[in-house]
Amino acid sequence: MQEVFSQYIAYLEAERNVSAYTVRNYTRDLLEFFAFVSEQGIETLKNVNKQTLRAYLAQLMEQKYAKSSIARKLSAIRSFYRYLMREDLISASPAATTVSPRLDKRLPEFLTQDEAKRLVESPDVSQPQGQRDRALLEMLYASGMRVSELVNMNVEQVNLSTNEMRVWGKGAKERVVLIGEPAAEALNNYIKEGRRELLGGKRNNALFVNRYGNRILVRRVQKILNKYSRSINKSVHPHILRHTFATHLLDGG
Known part of the structure; x- marks a missing residue:
């Protein structure tokens, strides 16, 4: 053997x-x-x-x-x-028809309202990147959007007078997403101040940009979540914020 x-x-x-x-x-x-x-x-x-x-x-x-x-x-x-x-060492496998044990379904993880509040309020909003991160976290929590949808958004898709956003999801289907006042306020501050500073005069329609004025990437969003999740001593992934959004929406009736 x-x-x-x-x-x-x-x-x-x-x-x-x-x-x-x-x-x-x-x-x-x-x-x-x-x-x-x-x-x-x-x-x-x-x-x-x-x-x-x-x-x-x-x-x-x-x-x-x-x-x-x-x-x-x-x-x-x-x-x-x-x-x-x-390698022709055996003619049949004893494992070929053996079925794997059915795995128990794990309940989706989510944050408590206090944890979610502490997470989104973690960024230092006196800095451009902090304003961006605050807006980004607020949006993920308040909208239930996928990270891929968020990073692909352009600034013209946002209507802060109605707190509405036009989002293109899977299959290029468009939908309108509503956000609450905290998210709208954070987004407004970011667009007026932090985003302008991060762009540094660069022309870019991307809603969320990095320090070089380029569209932010999905992997960067995960790094942002990793950074601020330390404030609540939990490992927070994008899908957890989506489950949190859905859970708190149901809890709120």
Whole structure:
């Protein structure tokens, strides 16, 4: 087993070009599986069958492994047996028809109203970038927009007299998004002051710009969220703000 296993790991690294993290996980998962197989008195991989694999999965469940961990271990075993078939070392895989455990659905994460308030009020609005960040966070929280929609917005899509924004979403479909007064005020301050300073005389229709006057990118928004999420001691991703928007909207009736 050891020789074939070493060849498989070399195959993953050289031909599949998988990450070191995946190689490390697969190595650990497969060595644990091999240990179980040996305990069953099975000496060759050809003698491993569906019943062997099911017994192993049952043991993992008895040991209270998370379903996600079991699914990952099974994925490693499937990959290994696909390699054995590819090399004509076996004619059939015992893992081919074995179904992964159904993962429990996790409830969407969201922020409390206090956490959301502290998050959006974190930026230093005495600085241009702080005004931009405050407006950006307020918009994400108040509108439920996707980050991709937000970064693609142009300034002419905003009507602050009615607190409305024209947004193009998936499939180039246009919709009108309403925002509340806090978001409108933050956006107004940013457009009148911070945005002008960030543009530095540059002509650009983008609503949100970086310090070079160019349209802000999605990955930059994530960095902004990472920066200010420290104020609430939580890791905040864009989808969490979308869930927060929906949750607070429902709570507010």
